[in-house]
Amino acid sequence: MFLDYFALGVLFFVVITLFYAVIAIHDIPHLIAKARNHPHQDAIHVAGWVSLFTLHAIWPFLFIWATLYREDRGWGIRTDGKLSPPAEANAEIARLHGRIAELEAQASEKETA
Secondary structure, eight states: OHHHHHHHHHHHHHHHHHHHHHHHHHTHHHHHHHHTTOTTHHHHHHHHHHHHHTTTSSHHHHHHHHHHOBTTTBTSSSTTOOOSOOHHHHHHHHHHHHHHHHHHHHHHHHHHO
8 A cells, every 4th residue: 555655756756857857958048048148038938938839840959059159159150249241342343243234344345336
């Protein structure tokens, strides 16, 4: 009789522990986002709960999303966190556009001659 109750207690303990572990694991991306001061940490937290009901399909993407951002370097594209190219790249692009226009003008002159 005692072993029946002991087995039932162990079963409840294991079920409750597994339930808590699943929830704790799904909260890891939110904790990472919170530690990194991620601008989308609330969305990551909600998506973590949603992933519990989508058979955990989106959880790896949440983990990646949470780890992409760092407060000291933004999204990691540039050191200042901006996505636009630096001014030197814009000047180089403008120079190349001018060169292309020049070559197209030369090609059209040759075709007419």
